[in-house]
Amino acid sequence: MTEIRRVGVVGLGAMGAGIAQLCVEAGVETVGREVTAELGEAARGRIGHFLTRKVEKGTLQQEARDAAVGRLTTTTELADLAGCDLVIEAIVEELEPKRVLFAELERLCRPDTVLATNTSALSVTEIAAATSSPERVVGMHFFNPAPLMPLVEIVRAQLTADEPFEAAFAFGTRLGKTAVRCHDTPGFVVNRVLIPLLNDCLRVLDEARVSAEDLDTAMRAGAGWPMGPCELVDLVGIDVHVHAAEALYEKLREPRMAPPPRLVAMRNAGLLGRKSGRGFYPYPR
Numbered sequence: 468m469t470e471i472r473r474v475g476v477v478g479l480g481a482m483g484a485g486i487a488q489l490c491v492e493a494g495v496e497t498v499g500r501e502v503t504a505e506l507g508e509a510a511r512g513r514i515g516h517f518l519t520r521k522v523e524k525g526t527l528q529q530e531a532r533d534a535a536v537g538r539l540t541t542t543t544e545l546a547d548l549a550g551c552d553l554v555i556e557a558i559v560e561e562l563e564p565k566r567v568l569f570a571e572l573e574r575l576c577r578p579d580t581v582l583a584t585n586t587s588a589l590s591v592t593e594i595a596a597a598t599s600s601p602e603r604v605v606g607m608h609f610f611n612p613a614p615l616m617p618l619v620e621i622v623r624a625q626l627t628a629d630e631p632f633e634a635a636f637a638f639g640t641r642l643g644k645t646a647v648r649c650h651d652t653p654g655f656v657v658n659r660v661l662i663p664l665l666n667d668c669l670r671v672l673d674e675a676r677v678s679a680e681d682l683d684t685a686m687r688a689g690a691g692w693p694m695g696p697c698e699l700v701d702l703v704g705i706d707v708h709v710h711a712a713e714a715l716y717e718k719l720r721e722p723r724m725a726p727p728p729r730l731v732a733m734r735n736a737g738l739l740g741r742k743s744g745r746g747f748y749p750y751p752r
């Protein structure tokens with residue numbers, strides 16, 4: 468099995484920076500590629516800051532923090548990822564840029580480099596089909612925020628071979644994640660279940676004329692949810708939820724997958740949840 472000593476992360480946004488942080492904390496040399504040097508530096512700064520907070524909380528030694536930050540280099544040149552054993556892609560959620568990127572990665576990396584995508588809603592198989600070696604392409608679907616959410620879904624595309632698939636699974640476990648294996652179907656496991664479920668919850672707001680507060684209270688107290696659906700969608704980002712729901716609806720044509728009009732209207736009005744300061748609730752709460 469490919470031994471993972473050096474990892475490339477393409478795209479150091481919300482997800483990519485979190486994934487890069489996990490890699491360097493696990494002792495792995497990591498190269499992050501962004502479109503500009505400033506974005507790469509900003510991501511490095513965010514990672515350094517999160518690790519400093521862990522030192523302040525007493526969950527990480529200062530030397531370990533410094534060593535972890537030292538394992539991360541950033542670049543704008545994709546060719547700098549040539550020596551990587553695994554590359555994890557976390558760029559914009561659009562098929563064409565991902566396909567272009569995977570074709571370039573295939574050209575630049577060794578034939579045994581495992582190529583992984585963190586896509587939430589696109590087909591891993593369609594991304595893999597942009598290469599002539601789709602057997603080494605897998606999905607590694609982390610959850611936001613990657614350093615905190617325990618799960619990673621390891622997604623087998625139509626032509627993924629066993630060895631890269633198991634290498635990705637083993638690496639997810641090495642990052643301290645709970646890894647599960649699944650096939651490349653719309654929404655994989657968690658989003659396939661969670662998105663229509665949250666949509667149902669939000670439709671109940673209008674159907675049962677219950678308030679957001681009472682809906683959250685009901686699901687916490689009556690269904691044992693750790694967090695109510697309105698709180699959860701505010702945390703995920705209303706734009707992110709609407710985008711994922713639209714993508715699932717496009718693929719499956721099941722009415723339950725379609726985002727409720729109330730949520731689309733909130734997204735259009737810029738009420739995006741926590742990150743915009745207002746969603747179902749005002750923030751800070």
Ligand SMILES: NC(=O)c1ccc[n+]([C@@H]2O[C@H](COP(=O)([O-])OP(=O)(O)OC[C@H]3O[C@@H](n4cnc5c(N)ncnc54)[C@H](O)[C@@H]3O)[C@@H](O)[C@H]2O)c1
Nearest residue numbers: 478480481482483500501502557558559560585586587611
């Ligand atoms: N945000 C989530 O909740 C979440 C959860 C799981 C998976 N994902 C998936 O992860 C991926 C990234 O999402 P995100 O929320 O981190 O997005 P983001 O917008 O925060 O980050 C994307 C980053 O990629 C960079 N980028 C774009 N094209 C690039 C290229 N060719 N090379 C290098 N960098 C490039 C951008 O500059 C940006 O910094 C998407 O596929 C998304 O579906 C997101």
